[in-house]
Amino acid sequence: MIEPIVTFNDVHKSFGDVKVLKGIDLDIKPAEKVAIIGPSGSGKTTIIRMLMTLEQPTSGDIIVDGKNLWKMEKKGSMVDANEKHLRNVRGDIGMVFQHFNLFPHMTILENCMTAPIHVKNEDKSTAKQRSIEMLEKVGLGDKLDNYPSQLSGGQKQRVAMARALVMRPKVMLFDEVTSALDPELVGEVLEVIRDIAKEGEMAMILVTHEMDFALDVADKVLFLDEGVIAEQGTASEVIEHSTNERLQSFLHRFRS
């Protein structure tokens, strides 16, 4: 059997007294594309943010490529991970944000080059070369020296994807990456994600409200509801053939 690249073991998360995630169990295989759907506030973003180490789980384990993300061994017992351990494991993960979060003081090219150079100690010409190729791939080869403020939302999001991709993560996270875009710009971004997905080896977790897109790209769909995975299966099982009532009424809102 193939070892999963990401595993959640009974992961809980509370913010103060509010229990947001109530026991998430999850296995994601290398190269698997997983879509997470569910109503607002169900905890989709929180799952992704814990994996990106932006939020610490209240309990449970997250395993990335065999390593416990939030815990490390110290004198024979497991303790909370320190920054060094997190940095070590985090390198396998990349993320694209809803609001792009490009670095406004850098050009598009610099946005992509900076992490390979400073984080991975790649030499400058290699990093530049790879960044240019990546930006060409997302269709922005002619914008290298522009600043983020000069781009449309769709272009910004494509830069954000290139920036994450040059780091060659094993797992890539997408948190509603089209929901801050004007409707006419959604297509170009989804197109790029489709291309990335087709290429392959990377596992992808996509939080999305685009059901057709999920059907098209995802190997597996999770329906998250009130902090638990209420339904899971292939895209067609979950989106087209489920009898779960809450899922039905959730999906109903997307059909018109």
Next chain:
Amino acid sequence: MNIWSWDVFADAFLVIVQGLGITLGLTIACYLFALIFGFFWTFLRRIPFKPLHWVITWIMEFIRSTPPLVQLFFIFYAWPMVPVVGMTLDPFTSAILGLGIHFSTYIGEVYRSGIDGVDKGQWEAARALNFSTRQKWTKIILPQAIPPTIPMLGNYLIIMFKEVPLASTIGVAGILHMANSYGAQYWTYLEPLTIVAILFLVMSYPSALLINKLEKKMNRRFDKKEALNSSKGATA
């Protein structure tokens, strides 16, 4: 006796400008001290340990609400009498410490406002790209936090420049000190002090204008790059 004499004016001027180097030197030294020490406050307050945060905030508040003159006197006259850590400092050093520390609390506050102005998403993106803590600050946060504070920092330079004459009270021979001694010697204060006022005006006013300009430029910072680049694009 004449109320105003141009001969005295000319004579006093030559004496007083000799203090200009000290006044400007002290301003710059105090300012650099405050710029560096300001970082110290800002980062100390970011240590996620509540009691420390309170103590530092309280110390800053204390320094800010005490007159700089009192602090200057304390460092120059009282510090040498403090057992163990106390020591005698020359006037110039005392002035750098006194005014520098006083203004560093304001500068620290300016830095903080700059850092708070950086979007939360920038921290998260830096984390997602796996930058080290140090790189996060030097490559991502500070380059965005500092430029918008430059006009404010410039303002503090001018304010500080105007506070530097306080140092004459502990014997730093800047322009005010020179004017005072001249006045005491020849029993005429009108011309020397007028000269001091003019010198300050001549130096602060253009600086203020410059900072005003800088401020406008900063406000247009990203638009400008845009205009520049799009015009380039249009002609290409």
